[in-house]
Amino acid sequence: MTAKAAKSMEVIQGRVKTFPERVRREKRGGRKIVGMTGRFVPEELVRASGAIPYLLCRGGDPEPVEASLPYMHRFLNPFVRAQLGYHLLGMDPVVPMLDLIVAQCDDCHASRLADLMEYLRLPAFRIGIPPDWQKELSVRYYAKGLARLKGRLEELTGRRVTEAGLRASIESLNRVRTVLQEIGDLRKKENPPIGGLDFLRLNHASFYEEPDLFAAEAASLLEALEEGPGLFAPDAPRVLLAGRVVAVGDYAVPRLIEESGGVIVAEVLDEGVRHCAWKVDEGGDPMDALVETYFLRRLPPSIFQPSWGIRVRHLKESVLGNRVDGIVWYQLAFDEVYDMEYAAVARAMSEMQVPILKVESSYEYARESTGPLATRLESFVESLRAKRRVGP
Amino acid sequence: MNRDVCAEFLRFTGFEESEIPGFLPDFIEACRALNLSEADVRFSVETWIPSQFDTELEGVRRGLGCIVREAVDLTRTPRYKKQGVKLVYGILPAMSVYYYALKRTAPDRVYVAFPDLFLVAFLQMFFHRLNPTLEIAEAAGMSYGCRHCALNKARFTARRLGIIPSPDISWIWGFVCDEGPKTDEFIQECFDSDWRNYSTRLPHDQPLGTQEDEVDERVEYLALQMRDGFEQVQRVVGISVPEEKIAEAFEIRQRFVEKMGELRDLLTVDPPPLGGVEAFILGMPRDMPFNTGLEPMAEALEQTLKDVRGRVAAGRGVLPRQAPVLMYEIIPYCQPWLVKMFMENGVGVMPGGPTQKQLQPPRFEDPYMVAAEAWLKGSVTVNAGYKADQICERLLRYKFDGLLLGFLDFDRWLGSDNRLIARMVEERTGLPVFYVEGDFWEDRDYSPESLRTRVESICEILKMRKAG
Numbered sequence: 117m118t119a120k121a122a123k124s125m126e127v128i129q130g131r132v133k134t135f136p137e138r139v140r141r142e143k144r145g146g147r148k149i150v151g152m153t154g155r156f157v158p159e160e161l162v163r164a165s166g167a168i169p170y171l172l173c174r175g176g177d178p179e180p181v182e183a184s185l186p187y188m189h190r191f192l193n194p195f196v197r198a199q200l201g202y203h204l205l206g207m208d209p210v211v212p213m214l215d216l217i218v219a220q221c222d223d224c225h226a227s228r229l230a231d232l233m234e235y236l237r238l239p240a241f242r243i244g245i246p247p248d249w250q251k252e253l254s255v256r257y258y259a260k261g262l263a264r265l266k267g268r269l270e271e272l273t274g275r276r277v278t279e280a281g282l283r284a285s286i287e288s289l290n291r292v293r294t295v296l297q298e299i300g301d302l303r304k305k306e307n308p309p310i311g312g313l314d315f316l317r318l319n320h321a322s323f324y325e326e327p328d329l330f331a332a333e334a335a336s337l338l339e340a341l342e343e344g345p346g347l348f349a350p351d352a353p354r355v356l357l358a359g360r361v362v363a364v365g366d367y368a369v370p371r372l373i374e375e376s377g378g379v380i381v382a383e384v385l386d387e388g389v390r391h392c393a394w395k396v397d398e399g400g401d402p403m404d405a406l407v408e409t410y411f412l413r414r415l416p417p418s419i420f421q422p423s424w425g426i427r428v429r430h431l432k433e434s435v436l437g438n439r440v441d442g443i444v445w446y447q448l449a450f451d452e453v454y455d456m457e458y459a460a461v462a463r464a465m466s467e468m469q470v471p472i473l474k475v476e477s478s479y480e481y482a483r484e485s486t487g488p489l490a491t492r493l494e495s496f497v498e499s500l501r502a503k504r505r506v507g508p
Numbered sequence: 509m510n511r512d513v514c515a516e517f518l519r520f521t522g523f524e525e526s527e528i529p530g531f532l533p534d535f536i537e538a539c540r541a542l543n544l545s546e547a548d549v550r551f552s553v554e555t556w557i558p559s560q561f562d563t564e565l566e567g568v569r570r571g572l573g574c575i576v577r578e579a580v581d582l583t584r585t586p587r588y589k590k591q592g593v594k595l596v597y598g599i600l601p602a603m604s605v606y607y608y609a610l611k612r613t614a615p616d617r618v619y620v621a622f623p624d625l626f627l628v629a630f631l632q633m634f635f636h637r638l639n640p641t642l643e644i645a646e647a648a649g650m651s652y653g654c655r656h657c658a659l660n661k662a663r664f665t666a667r668r669l670g671i672i673p674s675p676d677i678s679w680i681w682g683f684v685c686d687e688g689p690k691t692d693e694f695i696q697e698c699f700d701s702d703w704r705n706y707s708t709r710l711p712h713d714q715p716l717g718t719q720e721d722e723v724d725e726r727v728e729y730l731a732l733q734m735r736d737g738f739e740q741v742q743r744v745v746g747i748s749v750p751e752e753k754i755a756e757a758f759e760i761r762q763r764f765v766e767k768m769g770e771l772r773d774l775l776t777v778d779p780p781p782l783g784g785v786e787a788f789i790l791g792m793p794r795d796m797p798f799n800t801g802l803e804p805m806a807e808a809l810e811q812t813l814k815d816v817r818g819r820v821a822a823g824r825g826v827l828p829r830q831a832p833v834l835m836y837e838i839i840p841y842c843q844p845w846l847v848k849m850f851m852e853n854g855v856g857v858m859p860g861g862p863t864q865k866q867l868q869p870p871r872f873e874d875p876y877m878v879a880a881e882a883w884l885k886g887s888v889t890v891n892a893g894y895k896a897d898q899i900c901e902r903l904l905r906y907k908f909d910g911l912l913l914g915f916l917d918f919d920r921w922l923g924s925d926n927r928l929i930a931r932m933v934e935e936r937t938g939l940p941v942f943y944v945e946g947d948f949w950e951d952r953d954y955s956p957e958s959l960r961t962r963v964e965s966i967c968e969i970l971k972m973r974k975a976g
Contacts, residue, residue, distance in 0.1 A: 187931075189924050189945070191655050191917050223686050224920035227712035231892050234716045235928060244711030247682065247689075253732055257711070421682075421689055421707050424697050452654055452687045452920065459649025460697040476653075 117309070117347060121340035125314065128321045128333050135324040136209040142168055148273050149213050153199065153229065154220035155387050155417065156245050158406045160396065161262065162218070163327070164277045164285040165269035170210050171323040172199045172217070173388050175363025178479050180205055187232050193448040194479045195361055196225040200232050216241055216272055218265060223247070223419045223453065241268055249411060249420045259407045266403070282402040290395045291331040292322050297392035299338050303381040304438060307346025312357060312380020313370040319389045320364045348374075353500030354381045354439055358431065358461070359446035360418065360454050361387040368481045369446050372490050378497040382438040384431055386417040418457050427457070428464045435470055441500040442471040444493070449478035471500060509536045509546050516553045520563060521634075522573035522808070531580075538583040541671055542627070548635045556636055560844040562786050562826065567812025571790045572634075574798065574805045579630035581799050582623055582672065589673045594618045594745035597678040599688045600625055600659060600796055601889060603879050606679075606738045606749075607797030608757035613749045621799045623672050624663035628949050632842040638950050641665045649698060650691075657918045658949035660691035667700055674702035677744040679737055682709040684889055684921045704744070708737035712921070717893030721865070721884035727872070730880035738876075754875035758882070760802060764794055765862050767809050772861025774816050776906050779825025780833065781816045784858040785847045788839035791859070827856050832909035832970040835860050835902060837888055838922075840915045840948045845956050846963075853967035857912060860902040863887055892925040896932035903937055909970055914944035915954075940973065942966050 117125070139149055148167040152159070162169040174180075180201025181194040188197055202208040211217075217238055219230035222245035233240035243261040246254035266277050296319060302309055318337075322330050355378045357370060362385060370380055383389060394414045397405040415430050416423040434440065443465060447454050458474055465472045473496040475489065514535055518528050539549060562568050589595060593616070598607060600622055607620040632638040638658065645661035646652045648668065666672045682689040692705035710730055714720050721727065742748055768791045775787060790809045793802040819825065827833075833856035840846055847857045865885050870878040884890060887898040903911060911933055916923030930941040944962060946954040 185927075187927055189917060189927055192920060192924055221711050221713040224712070224924060228920075228924045230713075231716055231925065231928060234893075235931075240715075242713040242715065244713030246709050246711050247686070248707050248709045251736065253729075253736060254709075257729065261713075419686055419690070421693055421709075424693055428697075450654055450920075452656055453690050455651055455654040455656070456649060456687075456690060456694045459694065462649075463698060 118340050118344040121309070121337055121344050124333060124337035124340055125318070128318065128325070128330070128337070131329075132321045132324045139168060139170070139210055139213060143213050148215040149210070150269070150272070151211065151214040151217035153217070154222060154226055154245075155391070156220045156222060156258070156410055157218045157243060157265070158262065158410055160282060160285040160289055160402075160406060161266055161269060161277065163288070164282040165266075165273045166275045167215070167269060167273050169323075170214065172211070173320070173323070173361070173364050174198060174202055174208070175361070176366030176368060176479055176481065178481070180207065181479050184232075187235070188228060191450045192225050192228060193360070193451040194477070195363055195448050196229045198363070198479065199229055200236075203236075203238075211238070215239060216268070218243055220245055222417070225451070241265065245411075247419050247421050249416060250422070255407065255411060258411045259403070262403060262406060279402055283398060286396045286402055286405065287398055288327040288331070290398065292327045292334070293390055293392040293395055295331050295334040295338055296322060296390055299334065299341065300392065302338075302341055303379070305346065307348055307350060307352070308379055308381060309341040309344045309346055311347060311374050312355070312383065313367060313374050315380070316362055316367070316370055316383070316389065322390060348379045349377060351501055351504055352377055352379045353441040353497055353504060354379055355497070355500070356380070356382045356384065356431070356434055356438065356440040356443045357446055358384040358443055360448055360451055361385055362446065363388055366477075366479065368486060368489070369444065369475055369477065369493070372486075372493045373444060373497065376490070376494040376497040377501065381440060382434050384415070384427070384434060391415065418453050424457055424460045428460055431461060432464060432468060435465075435468065440470065441504060442473070442496065444496070445472055445474045447474060447476045449476055471496070471503070509539060509549070511536070513546060513549050513553060514539070517549050518573075518576070520553055520557050520569065520572075521576045522566065522569035522571070534580050534584070535576075538580040541583040542631065543640065544631075544635060544637065548637055552634050557634065560785075560848060562783055565782070565786070565812060565815040567790070567808050567810070567815045568786045570808035570811055571786070571805060574800070574808060575626065575629055575633065575789070575792070577800050577804070578621065578798050579626045582621060582626050585619060585623075585672045586670070588619050594747065595673065595675040596620045596741055596745060597672075597675045598622050598797065599663070599678075599680050601684055601886075602681040602795070603734065603883050604793065604795055604797045605754060605757040605761055605879055606734070606741070608760070608802060609749050609753040610741070610745075610747060611797070611799065611801070612757060613753050614747045618745060618747060619799050620797045622796050623666050624659040625796055627662045627666050627671070628658055629842060632949060633844065638662070638842075639952060642950060644668055650694070655918045657685070657687055658947070660687055663691060664695055664699070667695055667703065674700055675704065677741055678703065678705040679741050680705050680707045682707055683883065685919055687920065706737060706740045708733050712891070714891045715893075716891055717897065718891055719894055720890050721881045727877060727880045727884060730883060731874065731876035734879055735876045751875050754879070758875060758878055761794060764802060764806055764809070765866060767806065767813070768794065769862045769867055771809065771813055771816065772859065772906075774813070774820065775858050777820050777825070779827050779829050779831065780856050780858065781819035781825050782812070783826050783847060783851060784836065784839045784856065785841050785844045786812070788859045789841050827851060828854060830974065831856055832974045833858055834910050834912040834942070834970070835899070835906070835908040836912040837899065838916075838948070840946070842949045843915070843946075843951055846915070846946070846959070849956060849960065849963045850967060853964055855967045855970050858908075860887065860899065861906070863898045863901055888922060892928050893932065895925070896929050896936070899929065899933055900936050903933070903939055908939070909974060910940040910942065912942050912944065914942075915946040915948045917945050918947055940969065
């Protein structure tokens with residue numbers, strides 16, 4: 117990475133670290149802070165209301181998962197359990213400052229998190245996401261949910277969400293998506309100037325920054341990366357990372373893939389990243405545009421039904437479009453829907469003769485767990501490299 | 509297969525002597541289809557059923573027989589399909605009235621059932637022989653370590669082994685779990701592209717404590733979802749169900765619920781005249797459609813009421829007098845040994861029975877609204893706060909000594925709120941709540957021996973509390 121690119125990355129990551137302090141200042145100044153879970157709560161709406169959004173999306177540590185046990189049973193996925201656990205352990209400085217937490221209820225795991233927020237008297241506001249998404253009935257349900265959310269945000273902030281304000285917010289976040297997409301696309305190069313780990317961290321950083329500031333700094337980064345050299349070995353296997361989520365802080369698997377000599381050139385993740393290929397329409401009614409993009413146009417998450425046929429097709433296209441050598445399916449423990457989806461994906465990949473490795477995590481990254489994980493990922497990357505040498 | 513052993517099995521499960529010769533060939537064929545050997549049937553007759561169920565009562569035997577009839581009927585589905593009968597499957601939990609309405613409209617032209625349920629119930633309740641079925645699904649991708657629901661695994665296996673054919677439509681309900689509906693997508697994507705399914709979902713987005721049946725907007729949405737799903741079923745199978753058939757099926761269901769309430773009231777007698785497992789089994793057709801109809805179980809329930817009143821009159825019970833009794837909302841009838849273990853230690857485990865609200869007449873006239881409202885009065889299908897309210901109501905009404913939770917570890921909805929509910933119920937009633945991790949359907953991980961010490965400890969605590 118060039119010095120200019122490294123500097124840009126440092127600035128962006130540095131801002132993430134100061135997020136809690138900035139939030140504290142803003143809160144003292146009277147601004148409302150709104151937490152959000154999942155992928156269906158439009159950040160545009162929160163920002164248009166004048167509030168600061170905070171995405172609850174941390175993971176990768178075992179203690180918060182354990183801390184949730186007095187309230188949750190152990191067969192919920194560790195990501196959901198962690199969102200509560202960080203708060204219970206006092207490890208999330210932002211949650212106590214939240215004026216509202218918009219909790220998406222799309223699956224059982226996420227809905228239970230909303231239950232516990234209410235039980236613990238956190239200011240939860242649920243938004244129901246019907247997984248039978250292709251019905252008009254379900255689309256209307258989601259639209260109604262967004263309208264209720266808009267009203268609640270207006271009530272909270274005392275500021276009307278105007279059409280112009282919402283449109284400006286949409287445009288601003290579309291700029292973030294555009295620049296992130298352009299940075300991500302640099303990985304289509306034979307030797308990418310940025311890897312998947314840095315790209316994921318960049319994505320995460322974009323959630324904790326004012327969009328215009330982020331877009332400006334990310335544009336500088338893009339420019340520097342375009343000028344810069346590739347960072348990986350010429351024969352580095354190209355890996356696609358797929359699954360539910362790589363949470364903020366849960367970097368063990370992407371790091372190990374790239375430390376093993378692979379490069380993550382694409383992701384198909386349902387949460388924790390911006391789905392940059394799908395911009396929100398800037399014309400027309402902005403509330404309708406949010407519904408259209410957030411609920412209908414994006415790649416449906418695994419919980420939606422039907423979705424696996426569409427998702428497998430998308431994965432195949434991503435494999436071909438990014439010249440992917442192999443897939444790492446990153447699954448969270450006890451995530452039952454993804455566990456079943458893996459079988460469908462593995463079958464399709466076998467037909468394409470694309471190797472796939474399933475890695476399951478309960479966020480136990482102690483040395484005794486990381487060792488075998490590293491060995492598996494190293495072997496997988498090595499086998500992809502060998503396959504590259506031999507050719508198809 | 510020894511015919512005498514099979515005949516004995518049928519006798520044990522309430523079949524009339526006169527009907528056994530006619531039923532026997534189908535029963536033997538069903539055993540063959542389900543990989544049950546003569547040794548399995550012998551074990552069931554000689555060891556398992558007598559040790560697990562109160563077969564002294566005719567009503568109980570007949571109730572068990574209703575399940576046997578359904579399981580045997582399930583294995584006839586390939587034949588039904590060839591004959592042009594339309595096959596409509598579903599999954600638990602669901603509102604059974606639509607399936608009954610369909611059946612009442614065209615009894616000979618349609619087969620309705622939740623195939624996985626009868627497969628699991630038959631194999632595990634009567635033979636303790638479910639595991640091989642589950643292993644087939646696990647090998648195909650529903651991995652063991654992820655703790656998938658045995659019902660979903662059994663549905664996959666039933667199709668994989670050809671026990672059941674592709675349905676005309678599987679109307680799958682995702683009002684509770686995600687895995688149920690997604691399993692149908694799994695079957696379709698990974699094994700049988702003809703597995704046509706239609707899902708009906710309801711987001712879990714009600715704040716804790718909301719009395720969901722009183723939120724008209726929610727009742728309306730659910731009614732629309734039910735209508736949408738049922739219209740799709742009718743379109744696919746080409747059978748048009750008049751709305752009065754839905755109303756009729758609902759009324760029958762409601763009368764059945766009232767009868768269950770009568771039985772529940774009798775269980776409060778000291779000493780309790782019947783165990784929790786048997787009482788729960790008799791209520792099965794309320795929430796799961798029987799292709800052979802609800803009526804045979806209603807008759808078994810009526811007979812059980814008579815039998816139980818006889819026991820009450822004679823002062824006989826299944827527990828010592830003054831024995832502590834725990835409430836358990838959904839008795840794990842596929843693991844009858846659990847309740848027996850409590851009983852052996854002098855503690856009863858009984859279902860909560862219907863809530864006061866469930867016994868009230870509906871607020872609406874439209875049959876879909878009526879069904880939706882009934883669903884949202886459900887004591888296991890609503891938000892955890894409302895659920896806790898309903899549990900507290902019955903804990904206090906029937907003077908239970910505590911609450912037992914657990915055995916739903918595979919269920920990310922029904923099981924995942926247990927710890928939260930335990931807190932809420934304890935806070936509100938001061939009664940002890942015990943959470944036991946386990947599995948409702950299968951016992952590979954949670955065998956009797958692994959739970960014995962815990963059960964014994966709970967029983968000791970309860971007896972000490974009761975003694976003051």
